[in-house]
Amino acid sequence: MxxxxxxxxxxxxxxxxxxxxxxxxxxxxxxxxxxxxxxxxxxxxxxxxxxxxxxxxxxxxxxxxxxxxxxxxxxxxxxxxxxxxxxxxxxxxxxxxxxxxxxxxxxxxxxxxxxxxxxxRVSPRQILRAQAERAAAHGWKALAGTELEFVVYDTSYEDAWASGYRGLKPANQYNVDYSILGSARVEPLLREIRNAMYGAGMTVESAKGECNLGQHEIAFKYDDVITTADNHSVYKTAAKDIAQQFGKSITFMAKPNEREGNSCHIHMSLRGLDDSLVFWEGGERTPVYDHFIAGVLATMREFTLFYAPNINSYKRFVKGSFAPTAVAWGLDNRTCSIRLVGHGQGARLENRLPGGDVNPYLALAAMLAGGLYGIENELPLEPQTLGSAYESGAPTVPTTLREARVAFAQSAIAAEAFGEDVVKHYLHYADIELAAFDAAITDWELRRGFERL
CATH class of the missing domain: 3.10.20.70 (Glutamine synthetase, N-terminal domain)
Incomplete structure (x- = not known):
């Protein structure tokens, strides 16, 4: 091999x-x-x-x-x-x-x-492989890149656990989005992660600061969808491993606190098996590209369970937070769930819905399955959203895991694309999470009710 x-x-x-x-x-x-x-x-x-x-x-x-x-x-x-x-x-x-x-x-x-x-069949890698093979049957390969954000704390995992995850010290004390000085504060850790991942066979692009306190992102070059998901999983585990070697901790939780959440923006495009362009021709988008976008949008609510798989995932969907709430697309519009960027060989759509807690295989499989559904059914692409998608009146994504679970359960497209056995398996996953959360007594309840209620 x-x-x-x-x-x-x-x-x-x-x-x-x-x-x-x-x-x-x-x-x-x-x-x-x-x-x-x-x-x-x-x-x-x-x-x-x-x-x-x-x-x-x-x-x-x-x-x-x-x-x-x-x-x-x-x-x-x-x-x-x-x-x-x-x-x-x-x-x-x-x-x-x-x-x-x-x-x-x-x-x-x-x-x-x-x-x-x-x-x-219910293994995440097999679920993605099935969609990659579906694309290959059309003569296409799917390329993707995942952009994972994380928050760094100057607190070890052991101390964080012992403290009940309270009073953690972020590695930066202010917004360091694109700040060279802010990145320099944690550069020894970021450098070690970048170099280790290069040595592990990944093509490392860059690191940059983000908005939340101690929040950063390391980006990697796109590849075929399975390679990208494999690299994503290795990187996420290795970053935590390296952080603990520095006496620090990293979280990829979608919403670790009330500030900005951790996203995992996914970029995707199709190419021919001979690497020919599929999404661009004669200086403009192809009908195949438009159908693909339309399919991702048409299935977004039904497939949200694969984009946002945890209770905490839905805390990130806040108006005006750069996390999307509307099922809408736009040209280089970061308020939309689907943002189109690039042209020619660089033409691709960015799915801004997933958070840092996402399973990459499932999210990539959902996005690819939705796009192929749009192509196979020649779905028309609705007009783009101009201005703020938060104020557009467009349909919104599910706001809770329970709502996403219902949409996935009722989806005939999901049953056809993934198989009823896969749908049943991941519905039960959601049911287990919901039951565990419903049985939990949260800090919020104790703070509000211990003395005053």
Whole structure:
């Protein structure tokens, strides 16, 4: 299998690095429903002797737990009645990457398969792969880039936990959007993340400050959708790992406090399998591009569960906050949920709905599925929104996880695009989150009611 770029390792290069003692640990990882990397850390020689040719397994409950890793009833894939069996880690040997922040270690990302054969369809990577294959059947490949914002605190994860996440010290004390001085305050950390991710095979573009206190963004060059989602998952985990090495913490929560939230703007375009342009011709947008935009808009409310998968995700959708509330598009208009930017080879749409807590595979799959739906049904593109989309009167995105869950459940498009088994699986994910939140006693309730009510 070919590697994605010359900074990733071939199997033979990995074998040689293990033989000379340069690599001693092989991490096998996949991305779970919550967007987290899960897997195993293997001794390198054991990997060569026993796993490289034969693979390995992991418990299928890993796609049937909540954020706290509690086993929960109601998932078809895994249960006490079924004995919590295994699923197979199928190594993607095109993803062997060094992890410079973890000396002696490489990571290989995996697809998940059933013991009896065939893919685990509810696995996020398989959900995205199915949409990429759908595009390929049309003769297209989907390219994407994700822009992840995060907040840095001069507080370790352990101290943050012990304090109940109160009184955390942000790395910047004021708005440092585009501020060189503000970025310099945390440059040792940002530099280490950038360089480590370059060494891990990513093409790093830049870092910049953002609006919230201690908020920053590191950007990476676009790639095919699966590569972009893989890189996103590795970067998000590595950034937290590196932050803890500095005695700091990073959060990608969509709304960690009452100030600006963490976004994950997603840029996407289609190209021919021969890299020919699909969205641009003769100095203007093509009908295919317009149909794609129309499809993303037409499915935005129904697919919001994949763009905003958590209770906290919806706290970010605030009027006048640069997070979108309207299902609308505009030319370079940051108040719209869909912003068109670029021309020629750079023509693409930016989906501004997802937050930093998004599962990249699911969000990219939703965006691609929506766009393909628009093309296949030749949906007309409504007029663009001029001025503030917040005041446009356009339909709004769901404002709660419960509302998004209903829209996803009622979506015939979702059932057709992803399959009823996938829809059922992720509806149950939402139900588990809603039940957990409904049962929780929040700080807000205690502050308002402990003495005064």
């Amino acid at each position: 070919s590697v994605r770029n010359d900074r990733l390792l071939t199997v033979e290069q990995l074998r040689s690095a293990i033989d000379i003692g340069e690599i001693d640990t092989v991490i096998l990882a996949f991305t779970d429903m919550q967007g987290r990397l899960q897997g195993k850390l293997l001794h390198a020689q054991f990997f060569l002797d026993s796993v490289l040719e034969h693979g390995t397994e992991g418990c299928n409950y890993l796609l049937a737990v909540d954020v706290e890793m509690n086993t929960v009833d109601g998932y078809d894939i895994s249960s006490w009645d079924k004995g919590y069996g295994d699923m197979v880690f199928e190594l993607d040997l095109g993803t062997i990457r060094r992890l410079p922040h973890r000396p002696g270690s490489v990571m290989i990302q995996c697809d998940l398969a059933l013991e009896e054969g065939g893919p685990v």
